[in-house]
Amino acid sequence: MAHKLEDKDRRALDFHRSQVRENLPEYFMEDYPTFVKFLEAYYDFMDSDGASSFDTEIGNLNSIRDISETPTKYLDQVIAELGSSIKNGDLFVDPRFSARRFGDFYRTKGSERAIQEFFRAFFQSEVEIEYPKGNIFIVGEDRIGAESLRYIQDYRKYQLYSILLKVGLGVRTYRELYKKFVHPAGFYFEGEVSVVGLAENNFFYLNDSTDLYIEDEDVGAKLVTEVFAEAALLSSITGITDSIDGDGPIVRSIRTDIDRNYINLYQTLTIEELNRYFDIKSLVSPNSPKFDDSANIARPDFASEYDNFRFDQNVFGRYNTDSAY
Amino acid sequence: MATTIKSTDLDFDTIKNRLKDYLKAKEEFRDYNFEAAGMSNLLDVLAYNTHFNGLLANFALNESFLNTAQLRSSVVSHAEALGYVPRSYSSAVAYVNISIQINEIVKPASITLPRGTTFTSSIGDKTYTFRTLETYAATPDESGVYEFTTTTGSNSIPVYEGIERTKTFFVGETSESQVYVIPDVSADINTFLVRVLETAGSALSSAETYDNLANAVTIEEDSRFYQVKEVPNGNYEVLFGDGISTGKRPESGNKIVITYLTPSGPDANDADGLTASSDLRVNGVDYPIQCITETAASGGAFKESIESIRQNAPIKFASQQRLVTADDYTAQIFSKYNSYLDDVISWGGQDNDPPKYATTYVGLKFKEGISDTLQQNIKNDIVNNLTKSLAIMSVETEFTDPVTTFLEITAFFNFDPDLTNVTPRATENTVKDLILQYFDDNLKKFSKVFRRSNLIAQIDDLDEAILNSRMEVKIQQRFQPVLGSELGYKLSYPVSIANPDDENYIITSNRFLIGTTICSIRNRLGSNRLEIADGAGNILVDNVGFYTPGIGTIQLEGFGPSSVLNDTVIKMSAVPANQSTVRPLRNYIIDIDDALLVANAQIDYQTTQVTL
Numbered sequence: 001m002a003h004k005l006e007d008k009d010r011r012a013l014d015f016h017r018s019q020v021r022e023n024l025p026e027y028f029m030e031d032y033p034t035f036v037k038f039l040e041a042y043y044d045f046m047d048s049d050g051a052s053s054f055d056t057e058i059g060n061l062n063s064i065r066d067i068s069e070t071p072t073k074y075l076d077q078v079i080a081e082l083g084s085s086i087k088n089g090d091l092f093v094d095p096r097f098s099a100r101r102f103g104d105f106y107r108t109k110g111s112e113r114a115i116q117e118f119f120r121a122f123f124q125s126e127v128e129i130e131y132p133k134g135n136i137f138i139v140g141e142d143r144i145g146a147e148s149l150r151y152i153q154d155y156r157k158y159q160l161y162s163i164l165l166k167v168g169l170g171v172r173t174y175r176e177l178y179k180k181f182v183h184p185a186g187f188y189f190e191g192e193v194s195v196v197g198l199a200e201n202n203f204f205y206l207n208d209s210t211d212l213y214i215e216d217e218d219v220g221a222k223l224v225t226e227v228f229a230e231a232a233l234l235s236s237i238t239g240i241t242d243s244i245d246g247d248g249p250i251v252r253s254i255r256t257d258i259d260r261n262y263i264n265l266y267q268t269l270t271i272e273e274l275n276r277y278f279d280i281k282s283l284v285s286p287n288s289p290k291f292d293d294s295a296n297i298a299r300p301d302f303a304s305e306y307d308n309f310r311f312d313q314n315v316f317g318r319y320n321t322d323s324a325y
Numbered sequence: 326m327a328t329t330i331k332s333t334d335l336d337f338d339t340i341k342n343r344l345k346d347y348l349k350a351k352e353e354f355r356d357y358n359f360e361a362a363g364m365s366n367l368l369d370v371l372a373y374n375t376h377f378n379g380l381l382a383n384f385a386l387n388e389s390f391l392n393t394a395q396l397r398s399s400v401v402s403h404a405e406a407l408g409y410v411p412r413s414y415s416s417a418v419a420y421v422n423i424s425i426q427i428n429e430i431v432k433p434a435s436i437t438l439p440r441g442t443t444f445t446s447s448i449g450d451k452t453y454t455f456r457t458l459e460t461y462a463a464t465p466d467e468s469g470v471y472e473f474t475t476t477t478g479s480n481s482i483p484v485y486e487g488i489e490r491t492k493t494f495f496v497g498e499t500s501e502s503q504v505y506v507i508p509d510v511s512a513d514i515n516t517f518l519v520r521v522l523e524t525a526g527s528a529l530s531s532a533e534t535y536d537n538l539a540n541a542v543t544i545e546e547d548s549r550f551y552q553v554k555e556v557p558n559g560n561y562e563v564l565f566g567d568g569i570s571t572g573k574r575p576e577s578g579n580k581i582v583i584t585y586l587t588p589s590g591p592d593a594n595d596a597d598g599l600t601a602s603s604d605l606r607v608n609g610v611d612y613p614i615q616c617i618t619e620t621a622a623s624g625g626a627f628k629e630s631i632e633s634i635r636q637n638a639p640i641k642f643a644s645q646q647r648l649v650t651a652d653d654y655t656a657q658i659f660s661k662y663n664s665y666l667d668d669v670i671s672w673g674g675q676d677n678d679p680p681k682y683a684t685t686y687v688g689l690k691f692k693e694g695i696s697d698t699l700q701q702n703i704k705n706d707i708v709n710n711l712t713k714s715l716a717i718m719s720v721e722t723e724f725t726d727p728v729t730t731f732l733e734i735t736a737f738f739n740f741d742p743d744l745t746n747v748t749p750r751a752t753e754n755t756v757k758d759l760i761l762q763y764f765d766d767n768l769k770k771f772s773k774v775f776r777r778s779n780l781i782a783q784i785d786d787l788d789e790a791i792l793n794s795r796m797e798v799k800i801q802q803r804f805q806p807v808l809g810s811e812l813g814y815k816l817s818y819p820v821s822i823a824n825p826d827d828e829n830y831i832i833t834s835n836r837f838l839i840g841t842t843i844c845s846i847r848n849r850l851g852s853n854r855l856e857i858a859d860g861a862g863n864i865l866v867d868n869v870g871f872y873t874p875g876i877g878t879i880q881l882e883g884f885g886p887s888s889v890l891n892d893t894v895i896k897m898s899a900v901p902a903n904q905s906t907v908r909p910l911r912n913y914i915i916d917i918d919d920a921l922l923v924a925n926a927q928i929d930y931q932t933t934q935v936t937l
Contacts, residue, residue, distance in 0.1 A: 083639070
């Protein structure tokens with residue numbers, strides 16, 4: 001009788017074995033050996049073929065609700081129970097991992113963490129969550145003018161109850177699932193397509209409006225570069241073919257793995273000094289012609305971390321491979 | 326409806342043939358004649374064994390999951406793993422004003438109405454008993470009337486239908502696993518009063534009362550909570566804390582007294598005109614209890630069905646006792662108030678028209694017979710006990726009533742009388758019944774979409790004599806006009822309306838009177854302007870408003886009928902832009918106007934050897 005043994009050190013092993021010879025009268029072995037073989041062949045048959053074999057399925061009962069071991073078709077049943085209206089695990093890259101996470105995921109509903117986990121689990125994407133209420137123009141507190149980057153309340157994006165999601169996906173892709181699983185009812189939400197990490201070599205160039213700034217947040221310092229891209233060149237990702245009242249989609253590069261000490265150093269730079277550097281790359285590259293050593297500021301060596309950038313130099317068409325680096 | 330997993334082939338012949346093929350492939354059995362009688366019998370026995378065991382394996386597999394289990398005990402068990410307690414029998418609740426009159430000169434400063442005071446009401450030839458589940462107090466007014474009120478000051482006292490039962494347990498050695506089962510499959514677990522006495526001889530007044538763990542806010546080691554669960558035979562088991570994580574555990578020698586109601590379920594709904602079963606004794610004198618039924622009984626229900634548990638348990642699990650997404654509101658409200666509700670829908674204010682942020686809208690479809698007062702009480706209860714506690718701070722809840730959109734269905738089908746003994750007229754009635762049943766089964770709730778092809782397919786399958794069918798669909802909104810006053814009315818449809826047509830009217834109405842002229846509203850052909858015309862087609866008013874196809878609205882201006890013919894409402898019918906799919910938005914519910922349902926048989930002998 002063929003028995004497959006898969007010892008994963010996870011559960012007690014169960015050795016099925018034929019009991020035909022033990023249960024038949026002893027004289028059967030001598031007088032009716034063919035009949036004994038016949039019965040043994042029958043038990044082999046039951047173990048041989050998943051289509052007619054109850055033995056396999058009974059064996060499965062042990063682990064049928066074990067997320068790690070149950071066959072995919074039964075895992076789908078577990079996911080259907082835990083995942084509310086989700087019918088199976090097809091939505092997930094790793095359905096077993098996602099099945100284990102449902103409980104925690106539901107319990108964190110209403111938090112940023114839940115939104116982040118939602119995009120990781122369902123779309124394998126990182127999301128950046130912003131609250132545009134922080135950019136609302138407040139009379140008496142904020143300065144008037146484009147430099148202030150403050151916006152008048154518009155009862156849509158710029159209001160108290162709004163959430164801005166920056167993720168490398170079109171809103172249509174995730175809208176319904178997002179609203180079903182994590183979106184706080186009553187809040188406006190808007191999605192911005194983030195092209196960081198999606199851009200491919202040499203497919204667009206950027207215009208001149210490049211800027212670099214440091215965001216020093218509680219959760220960790222970030223170096224940020226924002227540039228405008230020509231709309232049509234990004235249309236394969238954003239679906240936007242032209243920009244009517246702006247310079248095009250914003251390409252945003254963020255580096256979050258900066259050591260706080262380095263940030264502290266760079267925070268001593270003046271705005272004029274910072275403006276000499278077009279972006280993070282020009283700032284941290286050891287060979288950057290833009291870097292001005294004469295400033296005599298202790299400058300950290302980012303060279304070893306350079307490969308960790310979330311964008312390729314070709315993302316910035318301005319610095320194509322012919323540029324002087 | 327449950328799906329099933331088919332794990333192994335359960336066709337006997339297939340199993341036998343596979344066994345035969347398997348044995349034939351074995352060297353030692355290759356030359357055997359498997360069709361011979363003896364061998365065939367032997368194979369039959371073995372194939373039956375395989376078949377039988379395969380069947381058992383299938384049953385076991387299917388019972389392993391919520392979506393495929395067939396036994397109630399399995400479904401309840403899976404639901405329990407998701408933290409869901411299926412609804413038990415529910416007592417019908419009536420609200421009454423209770424008072425007594427004391428005319429003695431020396432009046433007591435206050436009197437109490439004890440828990441368990443009973444009232445009766447009859448429906449048909451059956452009498453139902455209702456009782457109070459709390460003690461209520463009353464103080465006299467200047468005329469000596471004592472009206473009982475709740476702790477919040479309301480004089481609307483809830484009384485619950487059912488027979489009161491008590492089950493007593495004695496706590497054994499705590500090292501043993503204690504099991505307390507209420508042997509009553511019809512118990513209403515929401516009426517459980519769980520009291521624990523120090524010893525068997527302790528007075529009931531000295532008992533410690535335990536509360537349902539579902540109501541717990543904080544739990545400490547001496548907190549007194551119980552849990553209740555349905556056990557496989559349908560009875561209810563009461564569980565207590567372990568003294569550490571879930572609160573105090575009754576000690577060995579304690580006596581547990583559990584009092585509860587066994588209700589009649591929905592049979593007691595609509596009970597009205599309740600009367601007190603006995604007088605109230607105050608200071609040794611019996612006074613008659615005056616009882617006025619404020620709200621007839623409602624909310625009585627049977628145990629939650631298997632399908633309902635299957636549907637609600639995962640949603641409740643996803644909600645995790647918090648109100649963040651719109652679906653959370655639906656799950657929490659429906660699981661707690663489903664004995665009063667047919668359906669619930671919720672949506673965020675960002676999806677409302679017009680948008681209203683920091684607001685969640687909730688549409689409730691109450692069961693038949695729930696009074697307006699009780700509906701309002703339930704809404705207040707949802708806000709006070711649910712959304713205020715669980716929702717995101719600053720997000721308010723607003724209730725909206727369901728808006729019914731009626732469909733006017735005209736079904737045509739080709740009918741060959743040679744293929745059946747049933748007459749075309751009878752078949753027309755059968756088709757009408759089928760359409761009405763389709764609406765009962767598939768629509769009349771929130772978010773239920775009308776799909777014409779599904780219904781046509783059912784009509785085609787109804788009888789062999791029905792050769793093919795087609796269907797015309799109109800959508801209808803109603804309003805009650807103020808007779809004799811020229812006013813404006815705006816009607817919103819949940820779908821887009823068809824663009825104006827040069828040959829057919831897109832908008833029509835039922836008939837009404839202006840002065841003494843019978844007339845109706847229609848759109849001007851080729852235009853979205855609305856006009857009033859009489860039966861002969863003469864235009865009486867050439868501009869009574871307009872309709873906007875894209876957003877599905879009708880605006881009437883200066884409309885003042887003197888009366889409506891054979892009705893009290895104006896029915897405004899419109900051809901939808903897409904007759905194949907009518908999808909209700911938010912709180913719209915699709916129903917059928919059965920008065921305008923038409924089924925029309927067109928005789929078709931399938932003859933092709935004729936001229937047109």
